[in-house]
Amino acid sequence: MSAATTDQQADQPAGPELKVTERGRVLVMTMDRPASRNAMSLQMAQEIADALDLLDSRDDLSVGVITGANQTFCAGMDLKGFARGERPVIEGRGFAGLVQKPPTKPLIAAVEGYALAGGFEIVLSCDLVVASTAAKFGLPEVKRGLTAAAGGLLRLQRRIPYHLAMELVLTGAMWPATAAAEVHLVNRLAEPGSALEVALQLADEIAANAPLALAASKQVLVRSQDWELEEMFERQHEFVNPIRTSADAKEGALAFVEKRDPVWTGR
Incomplete structure (x- = not known):
């Protein structure tokens, strides 16, 4: 060569x-x-x-x-x-x-x-x-x-x-x-x-679960390890509050009522 x-x-x-x-x-x-x-x-x-x-x-x-x-x-x-x-x-x-x-x-x-x-x-x-x-x-x-x-x-x-x-x-x-x-x-x-x-x-x-809820749940589990007891419930709101108003949260409730599998969009 x-x-x-x-x-x-x-x-x-x-x-x-x-x-x-x-x-x-x-x-x-x-x-x-x-x-x-x-x-x-x-x-x-x-x-x-x-x-x-x-x-x-x-x-x-x-x-x-x-x-x-x-x-x-x-x-x-x-x-x-x-x-x-x-x-x-x-x-x-x-x-x-x-x-x-x-x-x-x-x-x-x-x-x-x-x-x-x-x-x-x-x-x-x-x-x-x-x-x-x-x-x-x-x-x-x-x-x-x-x-x-x-x-x-x-x-x-x-x-x-x-x-x-x-x-x-x-x-x-x-x-x-x-x-x-x-x-x-x-x-x-x-x-x-x-x-x-x-x-x-x-x-x-x-x-099979809601993607936004998965990511938010992971972040709270990871980050809260060193949060003080007095502040931990307040600090989790940054991650969990947006989930409550998401399209996926609405879809999850609707799918439960309609007895069907939810269709997640990650939004």
């Missing part, structure tokens, strides 16, 4: 590293870098950020599902890219285009294989988790002289008991999904190879 041919191939744009598909009101995002076990690159982080913007901007989409191709979720940051000085961080959204600013709408992680380091931090950024019984989680950063700075140290102790979170962080140990399910970090366990299928079933169950 000539040098000219090599240069021409280098100039060609790389293919997408995230597969984005729609399934009714559900947006499915599949990380697809099989040669690196879906390790996070800057390109894939940008594609995830773009997909989340799409999810939040579309009235006809209610729920997102993020998963990994080839029977693995994500092995964390692409260390080869890191060695070249590349950081898969998107301004305003953080690592993977997700962890600092998750979408307004519900997001489900469908986990097969390994969700390690940044991959586990992506899972912790999601609102619900479906995992294969063979899946494994872990924050092994301390074994590499690093820290889990993409939300792992911030979120894990809010999801599971403090001492268990401390042990997992300080040892960097692998954690089976079956054990994670015992402390309710995992919502639903699935047979190996069927995590996405089960996640889509959960997504469909959620997407």
